[in-house]
Amino acid sequence: MDLSIFFEILSSTIRMSVPLILACLAGLWSERSGIVDIGLEGKILTGAFAAASASFYFQSAWAGLFFAVIISVCMALVHGYASITQRGNQVVSGVAINMLALGLTSVIGNSWFKQGGRTPALGDTTRFMPINFPGRESLFNLPVVGAISKIFLDHSVLTYLAFAMVPLSAWALAKTRFGLRLRAVGENPHAVDTAGISVAKLRYQAVIIAGILCGVAGAYLSTSLSASFVRDMSAGRGYMALTALIFANWRAWPALYACLLFGFLQAIANFLQGVKLFGFEIPVQFFNALPYVMTVILLAGFIGKSIPPRASGVPYTKDR
Amino acid sequence: MSQRGELPTWVDIGLIPLINLAIALFISGLVVVIIGENPFRALWIMLEGALGSVKGWSYMFYYATNFIFTGLCVAVAFHAGLFNIGGDGQAYVAGLGAATPGLLLGGALAAVLPAGISQPITILIALLGSIVMGAAYGWVPGYLQAKRGSHIVITTIMFNFIASSLMVYLINNVFRPVGKMAVESRSIDDAYILNFRELGRLVGVKLPSSPLNPVVLLAFLAAFLVWYLLWRTKLGYEIRAVGANTDAAIYAGIKPQRIIMIAMAISGGLAGLVAFNEIIGVQHRLLLDFVGGAGFVGIAVALMGRSHPLGIVFAALLFGLLYQGGTELSFAIQTISRDMIVVIQGLVILFMGALEDAFRPWLSALFFKVED
Structure with a gap:
């Protein structure tokens, strides 16, 4: 294995991490407000479909992003209505969102484009391509420095947006009044209610933020990482983001590290297909399963302890 | 009033x-x-596709077989206050228990015993294998919830993905015969349940081709047994007590931790029967993704059937109708x-x-x- 593969893996790690980071932060916002979000997967999927379709229809990646966010927020509001207004079971609602997303994107995509649920391939002008920094080519052509800088600079604007959302979320949750209230509503909604602040409004805001972030994650999948939407293209990323969130103990910065780690495992799995290490072929499935195995072990309290927000999953009812 | x-x-x-x-x-x-x-035309095609022919009915009951198993799986966990999303994974792993007896043991038994005896014995072992593997894969999340405090929903989701990776690896690297392109095991002839068409041919009755086989009767039996368990036995009472009010159950001397693990094992065992139906009754080989999301349909079935076995049977038939009708619909209207x-x-x-x-x-x- 030579060094260039190593650089490739690192670059791929970043690409693989982006949708995880966005979805994981979406989960963070939602769950910190006390709304369990199994439906990340479904929102990413609808976002990806909306982005690819709108981007093709309007011939603009930004239009794609816009519709991805709108549609994903709509799905989030369905979840919000079920779990906040109707006080329904949040897990059940999330499962329903995921199924609806899978079914609707496939049925509608199939009828619109007649390509078995696939959307038409997007050209470079209608996708989010790596940003064309001035002097980019000459920098990449340098020995060593070029290869290293390529790991970090050969990405689209959505990638940088995703990474920027980490400090932003961490700051907003920890330092702003809104963030403080939002965290409080996930720990002790009665206290927040007593202070005269609307629990439902805060939770709806959190759910909408989650919708926006998932929409961006979807747009990244279909208009940046690949050039069209295919059936079930989120391929469990929403669940993996949820896993990363638990692994990170519901905190923004650890969430970034967990997503990078899981993204790294995905990148390795892609690159090491059939490659022998020390005369022994490590099965790809091992890397695919590793994030889940690690999280199960973590959840079981064998390494550290993962503690969810206290009121998460509990519908809020005012005491009479 | x-x-x-x-x-x-x-x-x-x-x-x-x-x-x-x-x-x-x-x-x-x-x-x-x-x-x-036109939605009315679509609905009509669905109804006709499922109810308009013997073939349609057969397929409807075939789909319903799996959905009864997974619906019961979700329902038993529901009664204990647990949401088991892991039916898919439990059924998938149970495929090991269903396929292995026929692949490893069947040949040896067939060599020493006449086919009329070795077949039923192997099928019985496969049945037990499916239940045990499914139950074990359900018990672990139950254990983690009861003793280590991990949330059952999260753990069963993880276990679905782990099951998927594990089975892809095992089928590809262990069960697939050398040189075979398709990722599946060799055919399991030593534990082979004839479907109704094949059975009909033996007695000279011509039936349309469908995967429906006698395991459907096992599904109805399972529904009855689950009803009996939940409403007529001490264990069933304890399961429902834990689900209804854990504190009250503790006060009554019930150990919720034990009940959670047992309920999850029963739940997983029921999901495991999907593997028995698919592998021994339908596919006659271990193949990728044979569960086909039946575990998730089970959630809809259990909710629709209000977690009652009778309701689940009707809901499973309804979803069987939707699946069969939906398939016909996709042929009729592209x-x-x-x-x-x-x-x-x-x-x-x-x-x-x-x-x-x-x-x-x-x-x-x-x-x-x-x-x-």
Whole structure:
């Protein structure tokens, strides 16, 4: 294995991490407000479909992003209505969102484009391509420095947006009044209610933020990482983001590290297909399963302890 | 007369599911309109595809077989207050227990015993193997919830993915014969349940081809046994007590940790029967993704059937109808793909599971207005 593969893996790690980071932060916002979000997967999927379709229809990646966010927020509001207004079971609602997303994107995509649920391939002008920094080519052509800088600079604007959302979320949750209230509503909604602040409004805001972030994650999948939407293209990323969130103990910065780690495992799995290490072929499935195995072990309290927000999953009812 | 604000049972278990189903179908109809087709024609094709021929009925019962198993799987866990999303993974791993006896043991037994004896023995071992593997894979999340405090929903989701990776690896690297291109095991001839078409041929009755086989009877038996377990045995009472009120159950001397693990094992064992049906009764080999999302259909079925075995049988038949009708629909109208069923499924889960109370106040107001 030579060094260039190593650089490739690192670059791929970043690409693989982006949708995880966005979805994981979406989960963070939602769950910190006390709304369990199994439906990340479904929102990413609808976002990806909306982005690819709108981007093709309007011939603009930004239009794609816009519709991805709108549609994903709509799905989030369905979840919000079920779990906040109707006080329904949040897990059940999330499962329903995921199924609806899978079914609707496939049925509608199939009828619109007649390509078995696939959307038409997007050209470079209608996708989010790596940003064309001035002097980019000459920098990449340098020995060593070029290869290293390529790991970090050969990405689209959505990638940088995703990474920027980490400090932003961490700051907003920890330092702003809104963030403080939002965290409080996930720990002790009665206290927040007593202070005269609307629990439902805060939770709806959190759910909408989650919708926006998932929409961006979807747009990244279909208009940046690949050039069209295919059936079930989120391929469990929403669940993996949820896993990363638990692994990170519901905190923004650890969430970034967990997503990078899981993204790294995905990148390795892609690159090491059939490659022998020390005369022994490590099965790809091992890397695919590793994030889940690690999280199960973590959840079981064998390494550290993962503690969810206290009121998460509990519908809020005012005491009479 | 029932108290004001509380609806009579027939409304609760009959009318509300029907209203929710109607709304789910109505929204699905809107989707059909949006993609430019006639929803009534679509509904007619679905009904005719499932109910218009012996073949349609056979397929409907074949699908329902798996859905009864997974519906019961979800329901038993529900009664213990647990939400088992892991039916898919439990059924998938149970494939090992279903396939291995026929592949390893069947040949040896067939060598020493006449086929009339070695076959039933191998099939029985495969049946036990399916149940045991499914139960074990359900027990672990139960253990982690009971003893280590991990949340069952999260763990079972993880276990679905772990099962998927594990099975892909095992089928590809262990079960696939050398040189075979398709990722599947060799055919399992030593534990082979004839389907009804093949059985009919033995006695000279011509039946249309379908995967329906006698395991469907096992599904009805399982529904009866689950009902008996839950409402006629001490263990069943304990399961329901833990689900209804854990504190009260503890006060009554029940150990919820033990019940959680047992309930999850039973739940997983029921999911495991899907593997028995698919591998021994239908596919006759271990192959990738043979569960086909039946575990998730089970959630819809259990919600629709109000977690009662009888309700689950009807709900499973309904979903069998939707699956068979949906397949015919996708052949008849090309623009409506088979995933339409997934949409309906999602809507049923949304309205039955998460929005079930949305219409209750409205319905209850209406009901008592009429009664007054």
